[in-house]
Amino acid sequence: MATTARRRAARPHLTLRHLALAAALLCATAAHASGGDGFGESPLTPEWHVPVSELPAFAAGRLGVLPGSHWRVFLFLAWRAANGRPLSAEEVKALDLNEWRVGPWSHGISVETDDPQSMLKGWQTARDAAAAALPAASRPAPPAPIGAERSTEDWSSYLNCPADTFARAAQTLSERRRLPDWPAWGSAWLAQQDQVFANCSPDDARPGQPAPPPRLPAALASGAPAWLAKDRAYQLAAAQFYAGQYPAARAGFQAIAKDGASPWQPLGAYLAARALVRQATLATGADKQPDRSETGWRQPLATARQELLALAPTQPAAAALVGWVDARLRPRERAQELSQQLSGAPVNRQTAAALGDYLRLLDGLTPQQLAESPDAMTRWIGLMQASQDGRTGVDAVSPQPAGDPATEREAAARGALEGGALQRLAANLARQAVAKDSKAPAGLWLAPLLALARPAGAGVPPERVLTEAEQRAALAVPAGSPLYQHLRYHLARLQIEQGQGAAADAGISAMLADAKQAMSIATRNRWLGLKMLSAPTLAGFLAAVPRRVLTEEAGQPIIDADRTVEKGTSKAEAPAPQFQPADDFPLRLYRNLPLSVLKLAQRAPALPGTETTRLAEVIWTRAALLGDWASADEMAPLLAAPRTTTKALWDRYAAANSPAAKREAAVVIWANTPELDPALVNDQGLQQSWGCITYANVDTTADPTHLAGPAFLTAAEREAARAEQAKLQALPLRSEYLGPPLLAWARSHTSDPEAPKALHFFVASTRMECRGVPAHPRPKDNPATDSKDAFQLLHKQWPKSEWAGKTKYYY
Structure with a gap:
């Protein structure tokens, strides 16, 4: 009757991935929540886990491109496969994977599996x-x-x-x-x-x-x-x-x-x-x-x-409980014992319980302790996670340590290394393992080393720069290795970061076309992300944008969307593969392309209709902000056509015959149309909209190519993009930019029925204004008063108008 006590561990709180810029810029792009935990994953290249439809092949050795952000259970599977001990479909089933956990209650140690x-x-x-x-x-x-x-x-x-x-x-x-x-x-x-x-x-x-x-x-x-x-x-x-x-x-x-x-x-x-x-x-x-x-x-x-x-x-029950106690009394030693047990043993229900214990014990180790572990499997997992620049995956950020207080204090005292120190340490440890572990399968220790590698340049520590010998060793890994695609991907990625996108393009195209290199959906999408950067033409760039979608049913892990077919559905009735623009598309498009190329992209037949409309809005907004009225005039008819409620404002803009008149008309349009935005992305890959940094568009720690521009751009186009970005990113907050000219226009157009309307919408829009980090904050002696000034002018000049009646507050 008496049995082991288990304090129920709280489910880890997972960090929310901010993909909101992609959603805002391209309506079809969305982050898919997983399991109701409040975090998001890309439906194209899941950062945290391997989709259900791809798991059997992954565990069998088709690892593809292996992100260090993967939950540790998937890095365990990758370790096994890379060491020639892949798991069968039956063994994967025995693990009973539930997101990052093994078994139905794997957030505890040696837990009950019966209901x-x-x-x-x-x-x-x-x-x-x-x-x-x-x-x-x-x-x-x-x-x-x-x-x-x-x-x-x-x-x-x-x-x-x-x-x-x-x-x-x-x-x-x-x-x-x-x-x-x-x-x-x-x-x-x-x-x-x-x-x-x-x-x-x-x-x-x-x-x-x-x-x-x-x-x-x-x-x-x-x-x-x-x-x-x-x-x-x-x-x-x-x-x-x-x-x-x-x-x-x-x-x-x-x-x-x-x-x-x-x-x-x-x-x-x-x-x-x-x-x-x-x-x-x-x-x-x-x-x-x-x-x-x-x-x-x-x-x-x-x-x-x-x-x-x-x-x-x-x-046997007493023997099993010894492991439970050891997990608390001697967590590091127990983790090492479990690692040795798990590295090559057949997987069954007992092994699955041991794996749950092992993964839980790793939560009590700091990133540095993982990377320095004397146990090879634990060290490899730590080195792979260290490639995520300051992050080691969701496993490490929230579960409470499983060890005793002394162990926890010691771990806290050692701490995770700040900044890039962990990555430098990890690169050195991986390099040492390459040299010392002569019995390791080809590419095993090169996998974290290449993921950590950066091209030589200012601010790049030498530890993270590959030597020629290491590059040759990575190239020599045979195509049959589970790590082959991972290594080739990072070699191509390094070429792109070095500005050699054109040189990398042939190899990337060959990998995508190689029938012998079967790719998972997520891996192919990652390769297409490189292809978008290496393509020698704008058409090639746009052709790499649509990616195969992996979707998610409520409460279920991400699966291949086009494999979700009702029972009894014939092959002819099965849905066609679903595609959508890539998460990284807004970053490449709106950061690296100047207006001249954006206009070409907007007219490209390969671009879906929703993107052409959104791109036209961005081009018009940027052109008007930059004073490029010729480009703005090209886009204005496209924006005016569907906007019946603001048709009169667009007619005013079309009739304006001087830069000053066009700017005045544009200000009134912006006041009435808050969705028009320059869609800026700063050096960190963050949205900087009208002078305010809001959301991360892509995980720049996991995507070191975030600053690389597409290879097809000429030197003049790159320089034009840099100049435009510098001017646009210097913009103040939206209300600060629009407030003064809008108020001046309203005061001089008291008989214009559009004036009280514009003030009303301006005040309303300030309530939804960016609440992120101002790129150019106001001085303390110059507080924001634009909304209040607009409110007071509206109620003073047009007190009985319907717009004054609808504007009850200025905050």
């Missing part, structure tokens, strides 16, 4: 049947509803009575019902067991409140048979255990262990150790926080470990 609710129902059925078979006069009263989890004073909960608790009780009941004197004493036995289970999840337990008093079996009546007395001793200790009276429960189980006449004697010593484990796990101090003192935590676990080790040769 306690199903076993609870089985016990209730057996109990009710046994009670119904007793004489009506002696039947015990029906028990109160029971559950499996119990709340604590610190507002957490834990699994108090796991599945085997109810399964063992049902089995014992079946055995006792066969005893001759069961009819006379069965009611007492059932009443005692009802008291035991009343402690599992007492109905008067309240989060944040002291635990309710225990429900203990009543004393036996005189003349009770010996079997009932032995069962009652066990039931009493079990009730104390579930009620949180661990010293009393331990004493009871120790007494049972010494009673050779008790049927529970073989379990006594094991359950006594379990009581110590439970006590150490759930003990709290005066502040209601977990008691992590030496006497409250380490000593009880150390004592329990010694007792369990003595039992381990004959009791």
